[in-house]
Amino acid sequence: MILIDGKAVSAQIRAEVKARSCALEKTYGVVPTLAVILVGSDPASQVYVRNKVKACEESGIKSLAHYLPETASQEEVEALVKRLAKDDSVHGILVQLPLPKGLDAQAVMRLIPTDKDVDGFSAENVGRLSMQQEGTIACTPLGVMELLKRYHIPTAGKRAVVVGRSNIVGKPMAMLLMNANATVTVCHSKTQDLKEECRRADILVAALGKPKFITADMVKEGAVVIDVGMDRDENGKLCGDVDFEAVKDKVSFITPVPGGVGPMTVTMLMSNACTLCERALRE
Numbered sequence: 001m002i003l004i005d006g007k008a009v010s011a012q013i014r015a016e017v018k019a020r021s022c023a024l025e026k027t028y029g030v031v032p033t034l035a036v037i038l039v040g041s042d043p044a045s046q047v048y049v050r051n052k053v054k055a056c057e058e059s060g061i062k063s064l065a066h067y068l069p070e071t072a073s074q075e076e077v078e079a080l081v082k083r084l085a086k087d088d089s090v091h092g093i094l095v096q097l098p099l100p101k102g103l104d105a106q107a108v109m110r111l112i113p114t115d116k117d118v119d120g121f122s123a124e125n126v127g128r129l130s131m132q133q134e135g136t137i138a139c140t141p142l143g144v145m146e147l148l149k150r151y152h153i154p155t156a157g158k159r160a161v162v163v164g165r166s167n168i169v170g171k172p173m174a175m176l177l178m179n180a181n182a183t184v185t186v187c188h189s190k191t192q193d194l195k196e197e198c199r200r201a202d203i204l205v206a207a208l209g210k211p212k213f214i215t216a217d218m219v220k221e222g223a224v225v226i227d228v229g230m231d232r233d234e235n236g237k238l239c240g241d242v243d244f245e246a247v248k249d250k251v252s253f254i255t256p257v258p259g260g261v262g263p264m265t266v267t268m269l270m271s272n273a274c275t276l277c278e279r280a281l282r283e
C-alpha cells in the first residue's frame with residue numbers, strides 16, 4: 001500500500017505557484033491577488049479564511065481580506081463584490097460560505113465575474129468543465145486529480161466510483177474523472193446496494209460526509225481509495241469517510257485524513273488564483 005502524501009504534494013505545488021507568481025511580477029510587475037470576503041463571525045469560517053490568507057503568504061499570492069459584520073445587508077455585501085469585480089488589480093474573488101442567515105448567497109455569487117470565480121462554483125465554469133473548455137475547476141476535486149497525476153495513477157479505462165453528488169465535490173469530481181477517460185459511476189443516498197457499486201471500483205472516491213462509512217468489505221483488493229471526507233469520529237477526532245485502519249491493507253493507494261485531500265484544497269485555490277492572473281495578463 002502506498003500512502004498518498006497530500007501535505008508533500010501541496011508543498012510542492014505551493015512552491016510552483018510561488019515561482020509562477022514571481023515570474024509574473026518580474027515580467028509584468030503584477031502580483032496575483034485574491035480578495036477574500038468573510039461576513040459575520042462563524043468560528044469555522046474564520047479558521048478557513050485565516051488558513052487561506054496564510055496559504056497566500058506561502059504561495060506568493062497577495063490576499064485582500066474583507067471582513068463585514070454579521071449585520072451587513074445584502075446591498076452592502078453585493079456592493080463590495082461589485083467593486084472588486086471592477087477592480088483590475090484583483091484577479092480572484094472568494095466569498096466564504098455560508099453567509100449569515102437572511103443573506104442570499106446565490107445572488108452574491110452571481111455577481112462574481114466568471115474570470116474571477118476562483119472557486120469555480122459558477123454555472124458558467126461548471127458548464128465549461130462539462131464541455132472540457134478552459135475555465136476554473138472547484139479546488140477539492142481538482143486537488144484529487146492532481147494527487148492521482150503526481151502519483152502516476154492511471155485513470156483511462158479504469159472504473160471510478162464517486163460516492164457523493166454535491167455541486168462542489170461529487171459532481172465536478174465525476175466530471176473530471178470522466179474527462180480523464182475513466183468509466184464513472186456516481187452514488188448517493190438513494191443508491192441501491194452501495195456496497196456492490198463500491199466493490200467494482202478501481203478508483204473509489206468517498207465524498208459523503210459520514211465518518212468511517214466505507215468499510216473493508218466495500219473495497220476491491222488493490223483499489224485506489226481517495227477519502228475526501230472531513231468528519232469527526234465518536235471521540236471528536238478528525239477522520240475521513242473511509243475506515244482507514246480496516247481498508248488500508250487491501251488497497252494499492254490511499255489518502256489519509258488528515259494529510260491527504262485536505263491540504264490540496266487550499267493549495268489548488270492558490271493555483272487557481274495564479275492561473276486567473278496569468279489569463280488576465282494574457283488577454
Ligand code: NAP
Pocket residue numbers: 140163164165166167168169170187188189190191194207208209210228229230231261262263265
Ligand atoms: P454534502 O453536500 O453533504 O453531500 C454529501 C453527498 O453524499 C450527497 O450527495 C449525499 O447524497 C451523499 N450521501 C450522504 N449519505 C450517504 C449515504 N449513506 N450513502 C451514499 N451517499 C450518501 O457534502 P460535500 O460538501 O460534498 O462534502 C462531503 C465530505 O467532504 C464532507 O465530509 C466534507 O467535510 C468533505 N469536504 C472536504 C473538503 C476538503 O478540503 N478535504 C472539501 C469539501 C468537502 P444525496 O445527494 O442523495 O443527499
